[in-house]
Amino acid sequence: MTNPVLVEVERGEQVESCHRGAVAVVDARGRIELVLGDAARPIFARSAVKALQALPLIETGAADRYGLGDEELVLAASSHGGEPAHIAGVERMLKQCGLDVTVLACGTHWPLNQAAAHALARAGRQPSALHNNCSGKHAGFVCVACATGVPHAGYISAAHPLQREVRAVLEGLTGMTLGEAAIDGCSVPTWAIPLTNLAQAFARFATGHSLPPARAKAAARLRAACAAKPFFAAGTGRFCTVLMQALGERLYVKAGAEGVLCAALPRQGLGIAVKCEDGAGRGAEVIMAALIARFLPGDGADRQVLNDLMRPTLRNWNGIKVGVLRPVAPLLTSQGGARAAGRGRPQRV
Amino acid sequence: MTNPVLVEVERGEQVESCHRGAVAVVDARGRIELVLGDAARPIFARSAVKALQALPLIETGAADRYGLGDEELVLAASSHGGEPAHIAGVERMLKQCGLDVTVLACGTHWPLNQAAAHALARAGRQPSALHNNCSGKHAGFVCVACATGVPHAGYISAAHPLQREVRAVLEGLTGMTLGEAAIDGCSVPTWAIPLTNLAQAFARFATGHSLPPARAKAAARLRAACAAKPFFAAGTGRFCTVLMQALGERLYVKAGAEGVLCAALPRQGLGIAVKCEDGAGRGAEVIMAALIARFLPGDGADRQVLNDLMRPTLRNWNGIKVGVLRPVAPLLTSQGGARAAGRGRPQRV
Numbered sequence A, B: 001m002t003n004p005v006l007v008e009v010e011r012g013e014q015v016e017s018c019h020r021g022a023v024a025v026v027d028a029r030g031r032i033e034l035v036l037g038d039a040a041r042p043i044f045a046r047s048a049v050k051a052l053q054a055l056p057l058i059e060t061g062a063a064d065r066y067g068l069g070d071e072e073l074v075l076a077a078s079s080h081g082g083e084p085a086h087i088a089g090v091e092r093m094l095k096q097c098g099l100d101v102t103v104l105a106c107g108t109h110w111p112l113n114q115a116a117a118h119a120l121a122r123a124g125r126q127p128s129a130l131h132n133n134c135s136g137k138h139a140g141f142v143c144v145a146c147a148t149g150v151p152h153a154g155y156i157s158a159a160h161p162l163q164r165e166v167r168a169v170l171e172g173l174t175g176m177t178l179g180e181a182a183i184d185g186c187s188v189p190t191w192a193i194p195l196t197n198l199a200q201a202f203a204r205f206a207t208g209h210s211l212p213p214a215r216a217k218a219a220a221r222l223r224a225a226c227a228a229k230p231f232f233a234a235g236t237g238r239f240c241t242v243l244m245q246a247l248g249e250r251l252y253v254k255a256g257a258e259g260v261l262c263a264a265l266p267r268q269g270l271g272i273a274v275k276c277e278d279g280a281g282r283g284a285e286v287i288m289a290a291l292i293a294r295f296l297p298g299d300g301a302d303r304q305v306l307n308d309l310m311r312p313t314l315r316n317w318n319g320i321k322v323g324v325l326r327p328v329a330p331l332l333t334s335q336g337g338a339r340a341a342g343r344g345r346p347q348r349v
Helices: A048-053 A056-061 A070-076 A082-096 A114-122 A137-149 A161-174 A195-207 A213-228 A240-248 A279-297 A301-309 B046-053 B055-059 B070-076 B084-096 B115-123 B137-145 B161-176 B194-209 B212-230 B239-250 B281-295 B300-310
Strands: A007-013 A014-027 A032-036 A042-044 A192-194 A253-257 A259-263 A270-277 A313-315 A321-329 B006-009 B014-027 B032-036 B042-044 B192-194 B254-255 B260-265 B270-277 B313-315 B322-328
Touching: A007 A279, A007 B161, A014 A279, A014 B042, A014 B137, A032 A195, A042 B014, A042 B270, A048 A137, A048 A195, A048 A213, A048 A253, A048 B070, A056 A070, A056 A161, A056 A213, A070 A082, A070 A137, A070 A213, A082 A137, A114 A161, A114 B115, A137 A161, A192 A195, A195 A213, A195 A253, A195 A259, A195 A270, A213 A240, A213 A253, A213 B055, A240 A253, A240 A279, A253 A279, A253 B046, A259 B137, A270 A279, A279 A301, A279 A321, A301 B014, A301 B239, A321 B115, B006 B281, B014 B194, B014 B281, B032 B194, B046 B055, B046 B161, B046 B194, B046 B212, B046 B254, B046 B260, B055 B070, B055 B161, B070 B084, B070 B137, B070 B212, B084 B137, B084 B192, B115 B192, B137 B161, B161 B194, B192 B194, B194 B212, B194 B254, B194 B260, B194 B270, B212 B239, B212 B254, B239 B254, B239 B300, B254 B281, B260 B281, B270 B281, B281 B300
Parallel strands: none
Antiparallel strands: A007 A014, A007 A321, A014 A032, A014 A270, A042 A192, A253 A259, A259 A270, A313 A321, B006 B014, B006 B322, B014 B032, B014 B270, B042 B192, B254 B260, B260 B270, B313 B322
């Protein structure tokens, strides 16, 4: 099926570009609140499932053993900007299990945060694996290996006991058997999962529904940590951080590469999964902001943050407003929702 | 009409994302060689028409008056990476008419070339308007204003005599009356033009067909300059530079923001215009490389460059191959071409 246009990019008075995508909003039992586009096609969730990949860090007792606080827990589920506080936190995680940057197998890139990258260059330094946006997740993996007495060597391989445990956690939450893994940007396995299953997984993450008690408790602890320290989930001015700063415990949200975003709305008991067909993060962000505005009742201040994120102004290098991104009709109304996907009323996945 | 999928992004064995787009390949008389998608819808050409915007620099005699060589002419039509040689060239252009960076109204951003940006930071410096990727175009505009005795103040306004002249040149080449301008990233006017008209404009730029002699001569001089100094059109490792380095006078190609690419094939007498629907440069590049490979006969070395650009390998931060981008069927065969657009045989625009 052809995914609908969900976002228009306007310049002057004209649509310059557009983004198509698919969306699923599902509760923990699998009841579909909204489906747009092809939500049944498996998509690589990429970094959007880092919170689920980080659950063993808490469940195995590794987090407590190494005395990890909120900042470190959030970093274990983060795609951080490589800002100084991010780097310091990841170093603390590694130090707690007696290791350092040399154990990280994520590869190296310059900090995503431009100011942090330029500060590093200005200091005459080069980036290390600590600056990789996935270094917190990798440090968390290493902590789990160390705490459970598994050699950390090869921890990025799909055959390593750690990745098999991560896979089992994902299968439990998504309610499906995962196929063969592809390789993610940071070299760990990434699996293709339909948006409906991803959304249900985040509804379970939001509520603990149908999870073993230890896993439900780990999910609640991780959500609380993100609400308390959202800076460590992404960084200055970035979508997930800004939204969680504004909405606190009412929202968990996480971006993945190639236009993926997942969210959990604990009070509504809903999970949301978004894939922008072309892989554009800007498209996925507008879609997600529009869905949160639709499904999460909020007050004036919340609305302003959501409005700014769902209709971002495009300004040029002189600060002149040249256009806007905006969500289009099927996202804003119930028309074209579950009904358009051939479902007259909410269904189970 | 729904634009077809023209590029697939594959990870592991699965399509992760895809890009839709529209394409026109047209000769100077308006005969359509290939149309895919909605090539009749006006799109903002953005920086893809910088060569056409730079024609007055040569036609008015400004280039000769200020002794501009190939490097400066190419810079006037460039979206450069802000590498040191680019900056030096733009400074020379301004110096030739007795001016400096303070006259540039393009705004400031860090160099697009990462190494150049980090070198600037390492030196403890901040970028200036010279580092804006459009600074060469702006310097060219200023040269024209100075040489023709028009005040350069306000040269970015659609009402300024310079921009009215640029508009007239674009109308002549595209064979259409332009509507109201929107504002480009560097604050100059940008007009919405159907791909078929853009492609015809570049076929005229390629051949001089139906152009006033002075304009045809200016186009040939600019093409020769780009073939001689392609580094100044974009920069190290960038699509347009790499292609023109490989193909010399057989190809002129120029990217614009939001997934636009235009090309001229002088020996075939063809112009090509591409718009990736979602604005992705990576999608537009694969589409354009596939079209050039299809319409430009070449030898082994050319083929390798084109193959690499039309099927770029995706590697992660550890250098592991994780996927590939590739053009899909309608781009590679004549099936689904002009015929699919409801045209049984070549037609005029």
